[in-house]
Amino acid sequence: MEDIEDLLAGSGGGMPPGFRLPAAAAVGVQQNRKKINFNIPKGSLNIPGTQTIYMKTFGCSHNQSDSEYMAGQLSAFGYVLSDSPDEADLWLINTCTVKSPSQSAMDTLITKCKSAKKPLVVAGCVPQGNRDLKELEGVSIVGVQQIDRVVEVVEETLKGHEVRLLTRKTLPALDLPKVRKNKFVEILPINVGCLGACTYCKTKHARGHLGSYTVDSLVGRVRAVIADGVKEIWLSSEDTGAYGRDIGVNLPMLLNAIVGVLPSDGSTMLRIGMTNPPYILENLKEIANVLCHPCVYSFLHVPVQSGSDSILTAMNREYTVCEFKKVVDTLIDLVPGMQIATDIICGFPGETDEDFAQTVDLIKGYKFPQVHISQFYPRPGTPAARMKKVPSTVVKKRSRELTTVFEAFTPYTGMEGKVERIWITEIATDGIHLVGHTKGYIQVLVIGPETMLGSSAIVKITSVGRWSVFGEVIEILNQQNGVTYEISGEKYPHSSNLDSCSCSKELGHCACETTSCCELVQEIERTVSVPKNDPKLTDQSGPKLIGWILRKRKINSYKMENGDMLEFEGKQEKTSASMAGWNPVDKVLLGGVVVSLLTSLALSLYLGSTHFEIM
Template sequence: MLRQVSALFFEQCLTTCYVRLNLSTPLMTWHPHIYSVWSPFYIKPTVKKKKKIPLFCLFLSHLIPGTQKIWMKTWGCSHNNSDGEYMAGQLAASGYKMTDDPTQADLWLLNSCTVKSPAEDHFRNSIKKAQEQQKKVVVAGCVPQAQPRMDYLKGLSIIGVQQIDRVVEVVDEAVKGHSVRLLGQKKDGGRRLGGARLDLPKIRKNPLIEIISINTGCLNACTYCKTKHARGDLASYPIEELVERARQSFQEGVCEIWLTSEDTGAYGRDIGTDLPTLLWKLVEEIPEGAMLRLGMTNPPYILEHLEEMAKILNHPRVYAFLHVPVQSASDSVLMDMKREYCIDDFKRVVDFLRDRVPGVTIATDIICGFPGETDADFQETVELVKDYRFPSLFINQFYPRPGTPAAKMEQVPAHVKKQRTKELSQLFHSYNPYDHKIGERQHVLVTEESFDAQYYVAHNKFYEQVLVPKRAEFKGMMIEVDIYEAGKHFLKGRPVEDSKPFTPSIAAPLQKGEVSGLIEVSAHTNTHSICTFCSQITNTGSVT
């Protein structure tokens, strides 16, 4: 609808130029590619003699915002991925074409992550590559939000992490060759808000999975963390807005919801509520067979809600899965990190949930080589992994992030950091957490395709990855399988012959690349841009 409206308006603008400039070239013989983009009724004319084409027509599609192809790359966490989905949705709803081919794109939108130095290196290299290919560039995410004055960001347009609802404005201006930087915080009566509206258009990377950010920022001040500089202090979305977003998602065929934030356990402390209250409200909206996955939570805040969290994780429509980063098993190191808990607090969380939620999956993170970490400190972490044998463990070598207190501390030698990372990785790979699952019969929800495209990826109640045969009828279904093989990071399931797949979705899923949340479409500022452009041309009275 938007394209047709824009096409008709565009034809009127071109006709105005044609009449006011007294152009001798008939409108229909202007550059066919330009005209066909805008006219749904276009039929290529037969041209016997080559006509002189006004130069501004040849470049029209590159000058008018809303006609370009955009390639977007996102690094980092699920919160960042959610932001990327919202930005893609708004751009597509405004007429831009999202492409998976960076070489075909007119503009690159780079959505960055500041957690680790390698991620920022990839981001910086992508900017350089885009500029070498003479692509227009807009940057977003935590890197430019935290460090907008970096030399390699000079002259680039920036979308702040709380300004993603204005991505179209920024891209429009970048297309015109202008540099715009929107880095402000959203507030209501002086109170900081969670961010942009949750009902904005979006393009889900996976039409079956909705990622919902429940809050932004956190209450901690970890000495190694750069994300805090970008996302700031805790700001939570109201429960009713989150419930409505979940409800809309299910109406669009979603069968799995991920809740994300920098610390889900801290949710609601700034608005007088808490995480369990939100979760019970969301559970009421989840259709039978659909599932909810809770994101990362730090130990201090989940400690207060262990009883309720155990009940929620036992709910049949909630994955028995929790990501609780420990970072180190040394209290001395945790103190230097300013993590605000001791190792006994972490163990209490894990022990309680393992006791009350049989089979629960606890994922955790560990940093190797934090400044001041001694061999004895590291051995405490090794013993923790030996004792708990975490099935999902993210091992990270410490990288000092500019501007953080940890970057100013005395660093552990690089070779020591590498050796500790290697040792802990070898320990993690020395045990197989899923061997005891072979022979079990499980219900799994199929939502994705494996990286090698040989299987569909499903998850069981404990959010363990189960590979199943790639049959079209399984996608988006809850199916019953017999586990016949176990790897380090996966299980393989054979569908039970007499079991029928169950459809958890209450509506047909959107197609891949389809925009979510488009109830009604209104004209975008493209029409204004076109009108302004044509007005400028007709006022000058000359075209070459």
Template sequence: MVRVHVESYGCTRNRADGEMMEALLVSAGYELAETPEGADYVVVNTCAVKDPTEKHMARRITELIDAGKRVIVTGCLPHVNPDVIDSRVYGILGVKSINRIAEAVSVAEHGGKLVSVEGWRERNLDKLELPRLWKNGVAFVVPISEGCLNACTYCATRFARGVLRSYRPELVVKWVKEALVRGYKEIQLSSEDTGCYGFDIGTNLAELLDEVTSIEGDFRVRVGMMNPNHVIKILDELVEAYQDPKVYRFLHLPVQSGDDGVLRRMGRNYTVGEFEEIVNAFRRQVPGLNLNTDIIVGFPGETDEAFRNTVELVKRVRPDKINVSRYSPRPGTIAAKWKQVPGWKVKERSRELHRLRLRIAYEINRTYVGKTVEVLVHGPGKKGGIEGRTFNYKDIILDFGEPGEFLKVAVGWAGSTYLQGTAV
């Protein structure tokens, strides 16, 4: 029996792709291996969103090959920078060719090498029609679309995922219902940009949320990242949809810069004022909102004044969490051709923003100490204890609890990245 191990990197969207490939492999008669060590083939489902990530992917592929493993590469890397993929791999599939994963293993078994990356724009693969491998767990990822409607000057992911293709609401609802029947308690709606969901098929994210939350059962919905320029078009509807108790009060809204000039150079198509308008609308009507945002420092053309504008925005808005990234040029993007900010200055700005984000996060999290909150138990934590998620998706470590259980928890301690509590 040929044994295959699938390891996925990057976003939850990619993780769902990995589970689809696992199901296709099992359907084709292959056995899944829990670890690379026990596998004949290792499928590396790659991410290539940043330069450091790309380098890690390339190292991982070569490391596995040097350890004697037959590697098949899938995911975004084959689209973004195929030149860094070790030539000794046994197959390469693009993101819209994952339905050929069993074929790729079969071809490799017969001495061939399946490469299916070109022509991805013409492929019309509806991934919600593919099978999924059901695992024991609390959270289940449901992709709602693939691709986006933006043309950011720094982003290479769109070279892999393409233009927006929303999946039909009835298919999304079908997968949510199936997951709930199988015991999952958390549904993660995922996409490159959930904010533009449905714009190509005559619906939107707020309408989809209304359909999902109308499903019977006690469960929670986590909505993935959404870009401000799309959210503002459906702002009132979306804020109303978020008031349903089944929706986590969690908003991942990347601003990327606090300077309008930099945003224009990024091709982001919104202003700092519009970002703040969205945040204020949510905070007015969704109490306890957990605001997450992303910021890129050192983007080409970011002056000292522009960076100060970003710092001031962070101080005004005070997000619960900020994902700080140092700009790194991605192959084939417009911004890669522009004059770059010196590396030492990028590091300096990154460190300043990192210190600020930790301080603000700690100050916000401290306000939860002494309060009782609802928590969905996820399971054993990576560093001990039992991990759970609060009503607004904050990470909390408990002393006990069963996966999938809803508990009332007294928060007794807070750090900048997580809380600790005891069931009451």
């Protein structure tokens, strides 16, 4: 075949406005001209865009965003995306090179695809960082900065050609078509690559040196996704804190520009992505100020990796434990309700028992609500892969020990009875609850109709678990419609002060010192009447209504079986068998649905019989 790089020859050069060339040159691979025999429906080969594609994504949120962009382009061109690999005409695997298990899973999937003789395209960090892998022989490849060419690669692969695109001179545009995994969440890459040189990291080999999008291009994307109904924007990159250093700007400048275009009612929230300590240290107060903003989650992921300075030096992490503590202490001190997540690598080469003990002490000292614990995996081509390894039995033992320490924490104790604003974006994996997050990005599980997805709500925390808390919805916030809510028989107008009060609120006190919302909160009781004029709650016909009733029934049964303690009017009471049954509202709602269905069925039978007699 012709070199696919020539397919767009003459289409015009130049850099798209708002995008930068990464400092390090990308890796180029010549095209393979041989044809591969696949089991492809003959009729579909002549009609590009009629085939079905199975996509599988491994790795970080940046990878997820890349997959969403590729899915958007393929879908826009007419391809059908399927969750079933057996039904697909082509497989597209977006890979991750951070850990051995994810790459092993990729290898297994590639083997299955080849055995099924399905056309295959591999994208992501694995082929970009290690293009000579034996597993990638005979496979088409899309580089991490070539995702805007995925349609071409798929077309050629379906024709039986092996195509490899790994060379790039500009960053992919941000306004490409996109199919989000969660329509309410936009994962926005702000830069690619990083400035670090960690001895264990393979991602740098794939993503390269730092390359940042301009502030204007990112703000433009934020405006567009808000207009599209997005309720959460996640800033993503290999190191958010390093943003802009290649183009003469910094992270606070970007954050302030984005915050300036977020809706003032707090309907869309911003989440700042993973930030390494070296680059946040210079702008701690500015970033803390942004984290205090009502439209920004008071949450940050700051990896420490080890509590030992000697190990941090071996990792080439470019900071000390003391500097990490300064980041954490400053943010906790300046940002009300601040929540920090961190990462730990157990068993890095040279780690002694004393080094590990220092890590345990660090985690015990801060009792982080989220700690991502992983064992050290030597990645081929990295300096750490050549270092003397800690025995695998010791690595596993330390990982289990640290996990036990972490899981003993109870980070959400004391939240019972608090009133919080949450943003609801998805259905929990149990199929029962809806998932929302507080301003501190604490996961709150609530019961409610699916029409609440994408909304914000005021909830009272009823109980806490190890990984999340449970809440009862008090009010659905819908400022634009001016809805009046009926609470315990009294009608209250929607409170704009309550909207802007994004701090955690205990009854009778608001950290934001807004008294009007506190006065309203004090009137709230457990029983809430559904507002009749709220379209989000009144439109519950058909399957949505039945699903809501069944979810409520299921959670009541679950509470009875597990003997949960429920807080009611300030007292802890044991869940009784009667509580697990159908309450009067459930019975009336379900009865109405059943009567309607029976009436419709009887009417259909009657009309059918009448028609038969006339004939």
